[in-house]
Amino acid sequence: MEIIICILAGILFATGVYNILQKQLLRIAIGTGLISHAAHLFILTMGKLKRGQPPIIEEGITNYTDPLPHALILTSIVISFGVTSVVLVLAYRTINENKTDNMDQLRGNEYE
Amino acid sequence: MSNLVVLPIIIPLLAGIIIAFFHKKLPIARALSKIFIVINLIVAAYVTYLVFTNGMIVLETGSWQAPYGIVFVADPLSVILVLTTNILTTACLFIAPKLVSDVREKYYFYTFTFLLVSGVSGAFLTGDLFNLFVFFEVLLMASYGLIVLGGGKVQLRESLKYLLINLFSSIIFVTTVAFLYAVVGTVNMAHIAERVQEVEQTGVLTTIGIVLFFVFATKAALFPLYYWMPKSYTVPNPVVSALFGALLTKVGIYSIMRIYTLIFVTDELTSKFFIIIAGLSMLFGVIGALSTNDIKLLMSYNVIPSIGFILLGIALANENGLGGATYYLMHDMIIKTALFLIIGVIVYAAGTADLRKLGGLIHYYPGLGWSLFIATVVLAGIPPLSGFIGKLLLLRGSVENGEIIIIIVALLSSLLILYSVMKIFIQGFWGEKDASFKPVSIRGMLAPIIGLLAVSVFLGIGAEFVYPYINEVAVYLLDPEIYIQAVLKE
Numbered sequence: 194m195e196i197i198i199c200i201l202a203g204i205l206f207a208t209g210v211y212n213i214l215q216k217q218l219l220r221i222a223i224g225t226g227l228i229s230h231a232a233h234l235f236i237l238t239m240g241k242l243k244r245g246q247p248p249i250i251e252e253g254i255t256n257y258t259d260p261l262p263h264a265l266i267l268t269s270i271v272i273s274f275g276v277t278s279v280v281l282v283l284a285y286r287t288i289n290e291n292k293t294d295n296m297d298q299l300r301g302n303e304y305e
Numbered sequence: 306m307s308n309l310v311v312l313p314i315i316i317p318l319l320a321g322i323i324i325a326f327f328h329k330k331l332p333i334a335r336a337l338s339k340i341f342i343v344i345n346l347i348v349a350a351y352v353t354y355l356v357f358t359n360g361m362i363v364l365e366t367g368s369w370q371a372p373y374g375i376v377f378v379a380d381p382l383s384v385i386l387v388l389t390t391n392i393l394t395t396a397c398l399f400i401a402p403k404l405v406s407d408v409r410e411k412y413y414f415y416t417f418t419f420l421l422v423s424g425v426s427g428a429f430l431t432g433d434l435f436n437l438f439v440f441f442e443v444l445l446m447a448s449y450g451l452i453v454l455g456g457g458k459v460q461l462r463e464s465l466k467y468l469l470i471n472l473f474s475s476i477i478f479v480t481t482v483a484f485l486y487a488v489v490g491t492v493n494m495a496h497i498a499e500r501v502q503e504v505e506q507t508g509v510l511t512t513i514g515i516v517l518f519f520v521f522a523t524k525a526a527l528f529p530l531y532y533w534m535p536k537s538y539t540v541p542n543p544v545v546s547a548l549f550g551a552l553l554t555k556v557g558i559y560s561i562m563r564i565y566t567l568i569f570v571t572d573e574l575t576s577k578f579f580i581i582i583a584g585l586s587m588l589f590g591v592i593g594a595l596s597t598n599d600i601k602l603l604m605s606y607n608v609i610p611s612i613g614f615i616l617l618g619i620a621l622a623n624e625n626g627l628g629g630a631t632y633y634l635m636h637d638m639i640i641k642t643a644l645f646l647i648i649g650v651i652v653y654a655a656g657t658a659d660l661r662k663l664g665g666l667i668h669y670y671p672g673l674g675w676s677l678f679i680a681t682v683v684l685a686g687i688p689p690l691s692g693f694i695g696k697l698l699l700l701r702g703s704v705e706n707g708e709i710i711i712i713i714v715a716l717l718s719s720l721l722i723l724y725s726v727m728k729i730f731i732q733g734f735w736g737e738k739d740a741s742f743k744p745v746s747i748r749g750m751l752a753p754i755i756g757l758l759a760v761s762v763f764l765g766i767g768a769e770f771v772y773p774y775i776n777e778v779a780v781y782l783l784d785p786e787i788y789i790q791a792v793l794k795e
Contacts, residue, residue: 213473218465225472232480239487262486265435269479272442276472279449283468286453287461299462 205231321419525557543649579620586613629698685723
């Protein structure tokens with residue numbers, strides 16, 4: 194199970210990076226969203242995927258779900274949600290001000 | 306007692322929120338910001354005093370014992386940096402009403418600044434790797450707000466790039482934390498350090514170490530990952546540039562220092578690798594600084610060699626090297642703020658950042674000119690000023706390890722740094738009086754700058770007083786057991 198999810202995270206990373214390397218701003222924004230999803234999936238997998246076990250350590254119970262990745266992923270999701278919205282707003286404003294969404298034209302050569 | 310540790314994080318956080326309510330009423334916001342930062346400075350100084358007299362303070366939040374809960378650790382290194390952060394932020398907030406336009410001040414300048422300070426202090430004080438990521442995000446969030454403040458064309462363009470590169474490296478960071486968690490089963494730094502020692506450094510851990518270095522090197526703007534930094538630091542207003550130049554890259558290099566003294570102990574190969582990166586950062590940074598006539602860009606490029614110097618100290622991993630790195634870190638945070646602020650005032654006074662159009666400013670602004678001169682010699686490390694002490698320690702450390710080439714590179718880059726900044730003084734301040742030039746009043750802007758310079762000069766001339774503390778930090782950093790014992794209490 195873990196290996197499948199790891200491959201899925203890898204695919205998400207690959208597509209995300211591919212999108213970040215595009216020229217269009219919206220694609221870049223989507224790419225950042227994709228790689229943050231990949232990272233979250235990865236955190237979840239790192240705590241081992243199990244079903245039906247409570248996250249409790251008690252005498253006699255040897256099989257339990259690790260609660261820490263869930264706490265980590267929750268924090269991470271909230272942060273990436275915030276950052277993604279900042280990316281979108283900033284991309285929108287940049288497109289409006291600079292009248293282009295092409296990264297090639299956003300290079301800026303005034304000091305060169 | 307140990308609750309004191311979170312105060313340098315909580316006070317700016319509360320201050321930021323409270324000031325957000327008064328964002329349109331500038332006199333109140335200004336007064337409040339000054340009061341809060343002075344309170345925070347006093348608290349930070351008190352915590353520093355306590356740590357150096359009574360030893361490390363460890364706070365287990367919610368009384369959850371160490372490997373399970375989140376810990377905050379005030380150790381000699383982190384409290385020194387928190388204190389320095391507060392000193393330079395105080396100067397920045399006192400100059401802000403003059404140097405930042407009213408509109409920008411109204412749009413939450415003070416709130417963002419306080420949140421930035423909160424994030425930076427948090428990153429210094431936390432003892433938990435995931436928490437470090439969270440505080441990185443807090444300070445980055447605030448920095449996104451600050452860098453885009455004003456919203457000009459160029460500014461939006463550069464801040465978008467800044468945001469994307471930081472977002473990408475943060476995601477790599479959190480992925481690496483997940484990796485590390487899978488290998489050692491904990492995110493508490495002391496606990497990780499203990500377990501890494503037990504399992505020896507296997508292949509996976511080496512990979513994790515390299516990826517973590519990549520993440521922090523991107524944030525610290527080391528060679529070859531500095532490409533995003535110089536331009537994005539020139540676009541916001543000068544006070545923000547000063548805060549960024551002094552704090553953000555330094556948090557990155559602090560993290561490298563922490564990780565590579567505590568968790569992954571530097572072996573010979575890493576040491577060689579770090580020295581090469583440090584040397585290249587010194588050279589390429591200063592070449593960048595020499596290549597431009599834009600004084601803001603020149604200053605931003607000068608951030609890179611100083612990060613190289615600090616990395617050199619970490620690479621040497623001996624008493625002099627780590628002491629030098631700590632000393633240089635402190636010195637550089639203060640002097641870079643002063644220089645960025647001086648450059649900001651020059652641009653404000655002369656109305657241009659182009660070195661070719663500047664000239665003869667000494668006739669109108671003698672105080673500013675001499676401040677720049679002093680800051681330049683401090684930065685370049687002319688004895689007995691503070692840059693000299695840091696570099697002396699670093700060079701002594703290099704001699705001990707027999708790294709001769711890096712000494713030549715370091716001295717050459719120091720010379721070129723002196724030249725690149727002195728160029729501003731020579732071309733900007735010397736020269737004929739320009740009759741058509743209308744001087745603008747810069748009253749009140751010099752006082753905070755002179756305050757910072759005084760601290761910096763004290764660090765150099767008062768080295769006799771400061772050095773024992775720095776040495777204590779270096780000795781402490783060489784023995785990760787002290788940190789592990791203090792946190793895990795075994």
